[in-house]
Amino acid sequence: KLRADLVSGRRRLQLHAVCMPATARDTAATGATDATTARLTQDAERNYQRLRTEARDTTAQVNGLQQYINEQCH
Template identity: 45%
Template structure:
C-alpha cells in the first residue's frame, strides 16, 4: 500500500510539474508576443514623431514666409496710400479728338485705378501670395513624407 501511495504521489507530482512547465512556456510565449507588439508600436510612434517634426518645420517655414509676404504687401499698400510710392498701371487713354481739344477740353489725365479696382488689386495680390505659399508648403510636405517613408 505504501508503494501505491508513493506511485500516486509521484504521478501527481509529475502532473503538477508538467502543468506548471506548460504554464511557464505559455507565459514566455505571451511575453515574446507582447515584446514584439511593443517594439512594433514603438517604431510606429518614432515614425509619427519624425513626420510631425517634418510637418512642423514645413509649417513654420511657410507660415513665416506668408506673414512676411503679407507684411510686404501691407507696407507697399501703405506707401501707395501715403504717396511715397505709386501704383503703375499699364493702360492707355482713348485719344481725344482734335475737335474736342478745339472746344476747350483739356487733355485727359494719366490713367488711374478706381478705389474699388485698387482694393481688388491688393486683395488679389494677397490671395495670390497666400495660394502660392500654401501650394509650395503642400508640395514640400508631400516630398518630405515621401522621404521619410523611403528611409524606413
C-alpha cells in the same frame, strides 16, 4: 493662356479706371493743356491688391504642401 491671349489680341482686359487731371509739370512736359492720367478706381485698386495678396498666400500654401509631400512620401 490669358497672357498669350492678351498679347495676341484674342482677349481684351477691361479695367475700371478714372482719368485724373494731369499736374502742371506733366502738361508742361508734353505741351498738352488737357492731358489726363488714367488710374484704377479705389474699388479696382483694392481688389487688385487683395488678389495679389491671395495669390501670394496660395503660392505659399502650395509650396508648403509640396514640401510636406516630398518629406512624407519619398
